[in-house]
Amino acid sequence: MERTSSIRRKAMARQHKGEVMIAGEQLRLRLHNGKLIKDRLYHLRTYPNCFVAKELIDWLVSHKEAPDRATAVCLMQHLMDHDIIHHVCDKRPVLKDAKLLYRFRKDDGTFPFNTEVKIFMRGQGLYEHLIGDENSILQLREEHGVAYQHSFPGCQLIDWLLQNGEAESRRQGIELCRTLQEHGIIQHVAKKHDFFDSGLLYQFCINFRRRRRLSELLNDSEQDANEGVAVSTPEDNLPDNPFVLRQKKGGNSPTFHIWYSEVQNRYLLISFFTVLKRNYTCEELLAPGAPFIKRVLTVIGDALGWGFVVRGMAPCYVQAVDRGSPAAAAGVKVRYMLHTWD
Template structure:
C-alpha cells in the first residue's frame, strides 16, 4: 500500500491513497465501515502520525496521497519512541513474518517458555543481521529494550546479558493493531508488564500470554506503570504523538472474589469473569452508580477503556483529569454524555467520547471494594 506514486508528472515517495487505506482497515483490521476507518485515520493525522503529502488536506476517503511522518523524517522521535519502534520491528521479524531463528520453546527449571530466547542468541542475531555493528552495541540495545520492558527475563531476576539467560518479548506486541495507535501517552516509558506473567509457575499453556487478550471488535500501543496512559481515541497535542504505545492487557486472576481489580495499584485491570451488560443493568450491592464530570486537558482525559460491552476502565493516569474526577480502574461505563453505553464496545464508546474532547460526563458502576474505600 505504501509506495512511490506519480501525479501530474511529480513523484511522491512512500505514500498511500486515502481510499486504499480505508479499504485495508476494513479488510484486514476488522473496522465496521468506511466512516469509522476515516475517523481513525483522521485521529492519526491530528496526532501527526500521518499527513497529506502537501499538507493541503485533512484525511479523506478519496484519491489523495498521504504519508507516515516516520517515512519522510518529519516525525520528531524521542529516544524512547525510537527504541519502542525498533523493539516492535524486531518482534515482527521474529514472529509475524514466520522466519524466527531466535524465538524457540525453552525449558527453564522445569517450566516451558514458548517464544523465548537466550540473551546470547539475540545478540548473535542482531550482529549477524547487521542490525547492530558490534556485540557491545547489541547488548546495549537489549538493555534498552528491557528497561522499556519490551523484553523481560522470564523470572524477572536479571538485566539483559550476553549469556544463556532466558528472555521473552512483551506478550502484547503480538496484539498491535491500528486502534492502539490512539492510546496516547505523554512518554512511552514502558509497557505494562505484570511480573506474575513471568513467574516460575507459568506453564506452557500461557508462557507469553497471561490471559486471552480482550479482542476489540475493530483494530486495536503501554501502562499504568508508565502512569501516563491516555484514553482511546484521545484528542491530544501533536507533541504527544511520538509516544504512542500499546496498552497491555491484564493478568487473568481473581482476588477475593472480585471481578475486577487494580494491578499493582495503578496497572491494568484484571478479570476472571467479566459481568455481562445484562447483569449490570440492575447492579446489586456489589456495585454502586456514580456520576463524574471530567474536563479534558491538552492531552485528553487521561484514561483507557477496553471491553466488548460492557466497556470498562483499563488504565487511569494518576495525574490526569479523569483521576482527579474520581475515575478508577475496573469501573464500568454506564452512561457517557447522556447516552446509554453499557452494551457498547470500547470503540463505539470512544466515538461518543470524541464528540466533545473538552468535557465528559459519565455514569460509572463502582465496584464494592472501591466504594468501601471512600
C-alpha cells in the first residue's frame, strides 16, 4: 500500500510538471501572436525573442489570467521554477515585476529535454494521434458497471502501437505503456492496476488539447504539496459541510446538485476568486432567470475516496478535483457550486 501511494505521488508530481509545460507552451504561443515576445535592445545589445516582465504582468491581469499583479508574479515564478522561462542572463532566479528581460527557454534552445520531458512528449504525440484517428480506440466503455469516456483496453493499445510502428514487439509496447503510467500520462480507469496487455480499461490522465488557465497551476501545485489530499481545517468540520453529512450517512455514491453559468457557448463556471469575493445564496441560485444551470452528477467513490474538495457553507463550492479521480470522471469541476446533498 505504501509503495502504491509513493508511485501515485510521483505520478501526480510528474503530471503536474506536464501540465506546467502545456500551460507554458500555450502562453508562449499567445504571447508571440500578441507581439509581446520580440527582439529587444538593452545596453546596446539585442536580445532576441524576449518579453518585459512588467509588460507581461500587465497583460496577464488585463486578460484575466490573474486577479492581481502579485498572483501574476507567482504564476510566472512557477514557470521559472519549472525551467519554462528564465532571465536573459540567468542572473536572476526570482522574477521581478519590473522592466527586466526574460525569455522562454524554447525560444533560445535552452529548454532541458531530459528523459521525463521526452516521455511526456512521446505521450502527447500518441494522444494527438489517437484522438485524431477516425476509428480511434478511445471510446466510451464500461468496467464493473461504471462508464468511462475515452477509455481503451490495454491489449487494443498494444495492437495499435504495433500497427502504427510505435513499438516493435508486444513486450516493447508494454514497457512503453508502463513508463507512460509511471509518469502520470495514462492510468487504469479505477487506479487499481498497473498496465497489462489485457482487457482492463485505461485512460489518458491528461487532455493535451484543453486550453489551460494559468491559475490552475497554483491550485495544482498546492494540491501536489499535500499529496493530493485536502488538509483538514476548522471549516471542514462544520455541521453543514457536505463531507461531514455524507460520512455520517454512509455509502459511496453521493449525488450533487450543481449550478454553473454558460457564457459564449462554453461552460464558464463562477471563478474561484469570484466565489471568494462574493458569496452567492441558495435563493440566488434557484431564482427564476438566474444565469445558472442545474446538473445532477453521480460520483461513485473508490477505495481512495471521491477525489474532490469542497469549501464554504450553503452553498458550498468545489475547490479542487483530483485528476483521474471518480469525481473528475463524473464531470465535477473546480468552481462548481453545490446547493444540496441528497
